[in-house]
Amino acid sequence: MFRTISRFLAIIWSSPAGRISLSIFCLCVAIATLGPLVAPYGPTERIYDEAGKLVRLSPPTWKHWLGTTLLGRDVMSQMLWGARPALTIGVLTALGTVLIGVNVGLLAGYLGGRVDSILMRITDIFLGLPFLPFIIVLLSLTGQNIWTIIFAMMIVMWRSTARIVRAEVLSLRERQFIAAARTTGASDFDIIYKEIAPNIMPFALVGVTFALAWAIITEASIGFLGFGDPNVVSWGSIIYDAYASQMMYRAPWWVVPPGIAIMVLVTSVYFIGRAYEEVVNPRIKQAG
Amino acid sequence: MDKTHQFTPALSIKDLDVDYNAGEHPVAALREINLDLFKGDRIGLVGESGCGKSTLLKAIMGVLPKNARTPNGQILLDKTDLLTTDGETRRKARWARISMITQSALNALNPVHKIGAQIEEAILSHKDIPKEKARERAKELFDLVGVSSERLDDYPHQFSGGMRQRAVIAMALALEPEIVLADEPTTALDVIVQDQIFDRLYSLQAEQGFSIVLVTHDLALVVESCERIVVMYAGMIVETGNTKSITRTPLHPYTAGLRYAIPDLTLDHDPISIPGAPPDLSQPFQGCRFAPRCPMAIDACWQDMPSLEPVGQAEGERLVRCHRANEMNDFRDRLSQQDFWFSETKTNE
Amino acid sequence: MRQFLIKRIWHALLTLFVMVSVMFFMFRMLPGDPTATVISPALYPKAQEALKAQFGLDRPLHEQYFIYLRNLLVFDFGISFHTLRPVAGEIGNRLINTLVLILPSMVVAYAIGAFAGAMVAWKRGSKVEGFLVLLATALQSTPVFWLGMLAILFFSIRLDMFPVGHIVSPGKFPEANLQMYLSLDFLHHLALPFMVNVAYQFCFPFLLMRSTMLSTIGEDYIELARMKGVPENRILYHHAMRNSMLPLATTLPMILGWAVAGSVVIETVFSWPGLGLLMVEAVGRSDYPVVQAAFLLIAVLTVGGTLLADLMYGILDPRITYK
Numbered sequence: 001m002f003r004t005i006s007r008f009l010a011i012i013w014s015s016p017a018g019r020i021s022l023s024i025f026c027l028c029v030a031i032a033t034l035g036p037l038v039a040p041y042g043p044t045e046r047i048y049d050e051a052g053k054l055v056r057l058s059p060p061t062w063k064h065w066l067g068t069t070l071l072g073r074d075v076m077s078q079m080l081w082g083a084r085p086a087l088t089i090g091v092l093t094a095l096g097t098v099l100i101g102v103n104v105g106l107l108a109g110y111l112g113g114r115v116d117s118i119l120m121r122i123t124d125i126f127l128g129l130p131f132l133p134f135i136i137v138l139l140s141l142t143g144q145n146i147w148t149i150i151f152a153m154m155i156v157m158w159r160s161t162a163r164i165v166r167a168e169v170l171s172l173r174e175r176q177f178i179a180a181a182r183t184t185g186a187s188d189f190d191i192i193y194k195e196i197a198p199n200i201m202p203f204a205l206v207g208v209t210f211a212l213a214w215a216i217i218t219e220a221s222i223g224f225l226g227f228g229d230p231n232v233v234s235w236g237s238i239i240y241d242a243y244a245s246q247m248m249y250r251a252p253w254w255v256v257p258p259g260i261a262i263m264v265l266v267t268s269v270y271f272i273g274r275a276y277e278e279v280v281n282p283r284i285k286q287a288g
Numbered sequence: 289m290d291k292t293h294q295f296t297p298a299l300s301i302k303d304l305d306v307d308y309n310a311g312e313h314p315v316a317a318l319r320e321i322n323l324d325l326f327k328g329d330r331i332g333l334v335g336e337s338g339c340g341k342s343t344l345l346k347a348i349m350g351v352l353p354k355n356a357r358t359p360n361g362q363i364l365l366d367k368t369d370l371l372t373t374d375g376e377t378r379r380k381a382r383w384a385r386i387s388m389i390t391q392s393a394l395n396a397l398n399p400v401h402k403i404g405a406q407i408e409e410a411i412l413s414h415k416d417i418p419k420e421k422a423r424e425r426a427k428e429l430f431d432l433v434g435v436s437s438e439r440l441d442d443y444p445h446q447f448s449g450g451m452r453q454r455a456v457i458a459m460a461l462a463l464e465p466e467i468v469l470a471d472e473p474t475t476a477l478d479v480i481v482q483d484q485i486f487d488r489l490y491s492l493q494a495e496q497g498f499s500i501v502l503v504t505h506d507l508a509l510v511v512e513s514c515e516r517i518v519v520m521y522a523g524m525i526v527e528t529g530n531t532k533s534i535t536r537t538p539l540h541p542y543t544a545g546l547r548y549a550i551p552d553l554t555l556d557h558d559p560i561s562i563p564g565a566p567p568d569l570s571q572p573f574q575g576c577r578f579a580p581r582c583p584m585a586i587d588a589c590w591q592d593m594p595s596l597e598p599v600g601q602a603e604g605e606r607l608v609r610c611h612r613a614n615e616m617n618d619f620r621d622r623l624s625q626q627d628f629w630f631s632e633t634k635t636n637e
Numbered sequence: 638m639r640q641f642l643i644k645r646i647w648h649a650l651l652t653l654f655v656m657v658s659v660m661f662f663m664f665r666m667l668p669g670d671p672t673a674t675v676i677s678p679a680l681y682p683k684a685q686e687a688l689k690a691q692f693g694l695d696r697p698l699h700e701q702y703f704i705y706l707r708n709l710l711v712f713d714f715g716i717s718f719h720t721l722r723p724v725a726g727e728i729g730n731r732l733i734n735t736l737v738l739i740l741p742s743m744v745v746a747y748a749i750g751a752f753a754g755a756m757v758a759w760k761r762g763s764k765v766e767g768f769l770v771l772l773a774t775a776l777q778s779t780p781v782f783w784l785g786m787l788a789i790l791f792f793s794i795r796l797d798m799f800p801v802g803h804i805v806s807p808g809k810f811p812e813a814n815l816q817m818y819l820s821l822d823f824l825h826h827l828a829l830p831f832m833v834n835v836a837y838q839f840c841f842p843f844l845l846m847r848s849t850m851l852s853t854i855g856e857d858y859i860e861l862a863r864m865k866g867v868p869e870n871r872i873l874y875h876h877a878m879r880n881s882m883l884p885l886a887t888t889l890p891m892i893l894g895w896a897v898a899g900s901v902v903i904e905t906v907f908s909w910p911g912l913g914l915l916m917v918e919a920v921g922r923s924d925y926p927v928v929q930a931a932f933l934l935i936a937v938l939t940v941g942g943t944l945l946a947d948l949m950y951g952i953l954d955p956r957i958t959y960k
């Protein structure tokens with residue numbers, strides 16, 4: 001596990017695109033961790049000038065680098081606060097997604113037969129599920145907070161990892177060392193989790209990066225559609241606020257920064273995933 | 289055999305070098321290749337895999353990969369140098385005059401097009417004739433190679449391995465070329481099918497008079513059928529001569545090694561195998577490339593690269609690249625023993 | 638081929654059936670009065686009772702389930718809480734609106750993406766290639782609603798070239814009809830969301846085609862074609878591109894599904910009255926019958942797209958026929 005991850009980092013660092021992307025990603029992680037500490041204002045704090053007037057829709061100034069919102073909030077501070085939920089939700093979803101996907105793939109691929117066809121049928125059904133609409137319906141029924149959002153995304157996202165992992169397990173299953181383990185009488189559980197799973201790790205890591213990219217965008221989209229956690233300011237919800245206020249077209253400083261932040265972050269995640277994938281598995285193509 | 293040499297060669301390769309750019313050092317894939325091919329010739333080009341055989345054929349066909357360079361040499365077809373002539377002349381010469389039977393018939397046929405269409409494509413790329421005419425020709429060709437012409441509309445995956453290989457031969461003969469290059473044409477097939485295919489190919493050669501260059505890692509295959517043999521090692525020709533004399537009296541230790549690897553009832557011992565593997569061609573090297581594996585290597589072998597020179601007079605023209613070619617009569621017996629290959633001089637490594 | 642077809646259609650139907658069922662039970666399992674998701678709590682109690690009887694909501698759950706399925710078969714989706722009219726009547730136009738936006742833009746995005754991907758791979762290592770890969774990845778990483786907002790900001794507000802949203806100018810076409818879809822006014826409204834969707838959807842086919850082409854170019858049959866003296870252009874189109882389209886075709890179902898599902902977002906930004914926007918609005922108003930109906934239609938489109946793409950793959954790849 002530790003070795004796979006250090007190899008992961010080494011591979012990414014070895015290509016220029018990977019190096020830049022990893023740096024950007026680390027920067028975003030730094031903002032997510034430290035942002036709230038250095039932000040000049042709270043994310044929902046309303047700002048008044050000396051005369052006691054609300055500072056509405058102020059364009060960027062020295063005091064407010066990225067201007068203010070309709071409700072007199074500092075966009076710069078919101079950006080610094082908003083990285084944390086975007087990344088936390090993204091990372092947790094990606095990990096959960098891959099955890100489900102890898103296990104389904106392992107079981108289906110290794111056990112084969114009945115179990116395999118049932119699990120794959122289920123996967124196919126999930127593949128046919130309209131992604132965002134389903135999440136929205138689910139959220140409208142369960143209520144909206146960080147956990148339900150993560151849960152809803154996980155439920156629909158594990159499907160691609162499951163397929164990729166299964167295909168790989170199918171080819172691993174026939175290899176020498178697995179057959180050897182079987183003849184020595186190792187239990188299925190041991191074979192799956194001690195012999196096969198370590199070989200799946202690279203695929204799992206590729207899965208994590210792509211799922212992360214997807215999750216960040218999806219979280220933003222959920223926020224934009226008005227189904228985000230109302231108590232949390234994230235990059236997606238900043239765009240939603242601007243959109244809902246109907247003032248965004250008069251205040252580009254309000255909408256542009258969060259979009260760029262998401263774009264840069266997700267782009268770097270994609271490049272990280274691809275740099276790694278190219279080395280560990282030239283066969284599978286970038287499939288989202 | 290010598291009578292052919294009175295004519296000018298159909299294809300003549302002169303001092304050809306090929307490098308591949310890859311990694312830190314370029315790969316010296318071919319060095320100092322000189323080879324003349326005459327009309328009606330059947331030459332066997334032999335060497336372990338990685339010796340540069342395919343590279344040579346690709347150079348002749350003009351399909352070297354993008355990272356390949358040809359710093360020296362000429363490939364003359366009539367007086368045109370295929371390496372320097374313009375793209376259109378080269379495109380026209382390909383297939384119409386020199387064609388190729390490729391290594392893997394499965395991968396060489398495009399899986400999404402019908403086989404007949406792929407043969408017609410070869411014809412239509414060179415001749416301005418109606419489609420139906422090309423179709424006729426494709427039928428004829430299928431008859432020639434012994435596949436029912438009803439199967440022209442099949443896709444490659446519907447053919448057996450042997451049939452695919454026949455289809456590829458049909459394609460190679462489509463434009464009645466003067467020269468047919470065959471790169472390990474039957475490695476993927478079982479022995480019986482392999483024999484059938486060679487029989488067919490050789491009888492077609494007898495009818496149509498093209499020359500064949502048969503490339504293989506298996507000396508036994510060319511011993512049965514080719515008139516001349518060219519042995520390659522590490523990107524260089526190490527020995528050439530007519531088949532009889534080469535099998536009877538190999539003059540290069542590598543040739544001897546390949547020769548005694550063939551099971552032979554007239555010899556009273558088991559076939560041998562040459563220990564070790566061909567060298568990494570991206571590593572700069574001084575001396576004879578075979579020295580690290582050669583049981584006859586002496587100090588001079590590690591210092592100077594031998595050149596390809598005529599040796600002996602008795603059995604036709606022989607060219608050999610070995611410092612000790614003249615002493616071979618004393619060594620031949622020992623070279624046929626496996627033990628000798630593991631003997632003292634190996635410690636030089 | 639026949640068997641393949643039947644199997645695929647059967648799978649598609651099964652998938653839809655499972656989704657319908659899951660939806661049904663999901664809505665019934667809400668806390669509180671289960672009938673609240675079928676009959677508006679805002680109605681008079683008397684009217685509620687009448688409707689309950691009409692929809693069989695006083696019966697046990699499994700009977701309700703069968704009634705629900707039976708109703709679906711005749712396109713009876715219940716009554717909208719919001720308009721108090723049958724959902725079926727309102728949803729048809731929405732469906733068409735979604736299709737006229739998504740399908741043409743997908744076709745264009747695929748054509749552009751696949752072609753551009755093939756070309757940059759063919760001329761490997763050019764500056765254009767690096768730039769396009771970065772651009773495509775960046776676009777893929779951009780939330781499409783934000784892209785839409787920028788497009789509105791720039792093209793509609795700044796340049797005043799296109800309307801800011803909706804499908805036609807207000808009051809111009811009281812009825813949605815063929816005349817409307819053929820009008821210039823409609824095309825004018827369509828242009829911006831169309832372009833944004835193309836920009837967004839083009840990334841995937843582009844990146845996939847490029848990487849497939851890169852491996853196809855190294856195949857033996859490309860080399861053989863070259864040896865055969867086939868002209869370069871023909872090698873490019875007839876062999877390299879033709880063969881590289883296969884993986885694109887296998888992923889088409891996924892992409893079609895995503896595109897239809899993604900209509901939720903793009904329709905919201907452009908106030909485009911399609912299924913996606915309808916669904917979002919209905920969820921906001923707790924108009925559950927409409928939510929369910931819109932969701933189901935989107936699912937039908939997604940699954941139908943998958944099916945179509947599967948069949949197309951069977952045509953493109955001769956090896957698949959006897960599966």
Ligand SMILES: Nc1ncnc2c1ncn2[C@@H]1O[C@H](COP(=O)(O)OP(=O)(O)O)[C@@H](O)[C@H]1O
Binds near residue numbers: 309343353
């Ligand atoms: N495209 C290439 N790039 C770099 N090296 C190559 C390439 N193709 C072949 N080589 C190297 O050139 C040498 C000769 O290869 P090849 O001509 O295929 O030999 P053979 O056909 O005799 O097996 C080998 O060492 C091989 O690794």
Ligand code: SF4
Binds near residue numbers: 540582584586589594
């Ligand atoms: S030159 Fe020396 S090393 Fe090379 S083959 Fe002859 S004897 Fe062996």
Ligand SMILES: [Mg+2]
Binds near residue numbers: 338
């Ligand atoms: Mg070869």
